Amino acid sequence: MQFRQQALAKLQSPEELDLPVRLARPQGWLALGVTVVVMAAASVWAVTGSVASTVGAQAVLTHGQGSYLLQSPVAGQVTAVLAEQGERLPAGAPVLKVRTGQGETVVRTVAAGRITALAATIGQIVQTGANVASVEKVAHASDPLYATVYVPAENAAAIPAHAPVDLTVSSVPAQRYGVLRGHVKTVDRAAQSPQSIAAFLGDSQLGEQFTRKGRPVAVLVALDRSASAKSGYRWSSAEGPPYRLDSMTLASGSIKLADQRPVDWLLP
Numbered sequence: 001m002q003f004r005q006q007a008l009a010k011l012q013s014p015e016e017l018d019l020p021v022r023l024a025r026p027q028g029w030l031a032l033g034v035t036v037v038v039m040a041a042a043s044v045w046a047v048t049g050s051v052a053s054t055v056g057a058q059a060v061l062t063h064g065q066g067s068y069l070l071q072s073p074v075a076g077q078v079t080a081v082l083a084e085q086g087e088r089l090p091a092g093a094p095v096l097k098v099r100t101g102q103g104e105t106v107v108r109t110v111a112a113g114r115i116t117a118l119a120a121t122i123g124q125i126v127q128t129g130a131n132v133a134s135v136e137k138v139a140h141a142s143d144p145l146y147a148t149v150y151v152p153a154e155n156a157a158a159i160p161a162h163a164p165v166d167l168t169v170s171s172v173p174a175q176r177y178g179v180l181r182g183h184v185k186t187v188d189r190a191a192q193s194p195q196s197i198a199a200f201l202g203d204s205q206l207g208e209q210f211t212r213k214g215r216p217v218a219v220l221v222a223l224d225r226s227a228s229a230k231s232g233y234r235w236s237s238a239e240g241p242p243y244r245l246d247s248m249t250l251a252s253g254s255i256k257l258a259d260q261r262p263v264d265w266l267l268p
Helices: 002-012 026-048 194-201 204-210 262-266
Strands: 054-063 067-071 076-081 094-100 103-108 113-118 131-136 145-152 164-169 180-187 216-223 249-256
Touching (some): 054 204, 054 216, 094 131, 145 164, 145 194, 194 204, 216 249
Antiparallel strands (some): 054 249, 067 131, 164 180, 164 249
16 A cells, blocks of 8 residues: 555656756766777777787707618627717618528618617517617717707698797706797698607607607707807807707797787687
C-alpha cells in the first residue's frame, strides 16, 4: 500500500521541465578525453611503430667447413694409434693401424684437419665402417671460428640477412665476460636431419641433441673480430675472456628477427 501512494504522488507532481539537462559530469569528460587520446596514440603506434623480437636456439662453435667422421675401411683389431687428440694433420696422414687376416691396414685422414675425438684404442676390435675418429676440417691455426645456430624451422624465414647475433658460450662465464657478438652469414633452406648434423659436426650425439624438438634449420654466424681481445673476437664486455676459444664448444644463440609493425598482427 505504501508503494502505491508513492507512485500516485509522483504522477500528481509537476515535471521539472525548467531544470537544465546534465549530460555528463566533468570527471566523465576528463576520462573520455584521456581514452580518446590513448586510442589515437595506440593507433598511430600500431601503424608507424615497430616491435623487435629474437629467436633463441642451441649453437656450436666450429670452423666453416665442419668436420667428418673417419671410418675404418676394414674389420680387425687396432694395433697402434698414430695420432693424438687435438693434433692437426694433412690429408692422407696415418691415424691408426688395424690388423686383419690379410695383414695390417693403415687408416688415414680423408682431408686435412684437426683430430677432435679418437674413438679407437689399442686392442679394440673394429668393424668395417666403424667410426674411429672425428676430424675437423681446418688447414691452418689462423682459420676463423664460426657459430652454427640450429633454429626451429618455423622461425628461419623471419631471419634477415646480416642480423646481429649474441652467443652465450658454455665455457665462458657470461656474468663476467658477457656474450660473444656475431652476425648472420647464411641461412640454410632445408631442415637438418640428425644424420646431416652428425655428418657436419662429426658427432652423432649432437645430431640427436639438436633435433630433439624437431628438425631445425642451420644458420651460419660469422663472429665479429677484435684485434684487442685475447680471444680474437668481439664481446659485449670490454675485452672478453683472457683466453682463446676452442672449436666444438657448445653455446646458445639469440638472433634478432626482422622488426614487425603491431598492425601486422591484426591483419590476416
